[in-house]
Amino acid sequence: xxxxxxxxxxxxxxxxxxLCEPQQTLLDVIRDELMLTGTKEGxxxxxxGACSVMLDGRLVCxxxxxxxxxxxxxxxxxxxxxxxxxxxxxxxxxxxLNGLQCGICTPGILIAARALLEKNPNPTETEARYWLAGNLxxxxxxxxxIRSVLAAAAEMRGA
Numbered sequence: 001x002x003x004x005x006x007x008x009x010x011x012x013x014x015x016x017x018x019l020c021e022p023q024q025t026l027l028d029v030i031r032d033e034l035m036l037t038g039t040k041e042g043x044x045x046x047x048x049g050a051c052s053v054m055l056d057g058r059l060v061c062x063x064x065x066x067x068x069x070x071x072x073x074x075x076x077x078x079x080x081x082x083x084x085x086x087x088x089x090x091x092x093x094x095x096x097l098n099g100l101q102c103g104i105c106t107p108g109i110l111i112a113a114r115a116l117l118e119k120n121p122n123p124t125e126t127e128a129r130y131w132l133a134g135n136l137x138x139x140x141x142x143x144x145x146i147r148s149v150l151a152a153a154a155e156m157r158g159a
Contacts, residue, residue, distance in 0.1 A: 005068050011036065012080025020067040027051045027062035029070075030077060038078035038107045042136070049135030052108035053077050059115040061134075078107035081114065089152040090114055099148030101139030109135045113149045121157055125150060 004019040011034060018033045030036050030053070039062060042050030046061040053062045054076035062075075081088045090113050093099065100106040109132060116123060116131040123131065128149050129142070137145065 010074040026065040029067040093148040093152040105137040
């Protein structure tokens with residue numbers, strides 16, 4: 001029988017404490033312990049990007065991070081992207097420009113796109129495509145995803 005670990009971390013600005021098994025991933029804890037189900041499990045191997053979150057300001061696949069490794073960190077999930085009832089420009093542009101289909105990949109793509117725009121507020125189409133290459137989508141064909149990201153970037157820059 002494995003011993004549970006007491007973990008404290010910040011998620012979307014709120015402090016959370018929980019007990020977890022040594023083998024539980026950050027994704028498992030986000031979804032099953034904290035009940036934040038926006039972050040999706042696609043592959044469980046870090047290949048699809050559906051579970052992307054920000055961990056201390058770094059884009060990571062939460063299926064590859066053990067929850068015990070996240071002790072004392074700050075995590076940002078899709079639930080923390082909007083400001084109250086006001087959608088983030090990326091979220092709004094994804095809706096308006098049809099940058100999403102079934103929704104499994106969308107939270108991870110939005111988190112990755114936000115990380116891109118924080119690093120590079122004026123990406124070219126090529127830069128956006130390379131940055132989001134780790135986020136797989138079976139439905140959209142990516143064109144509307146990229147258009148949504150570039151439109152949000154322009155809006156955020158005030159262009």
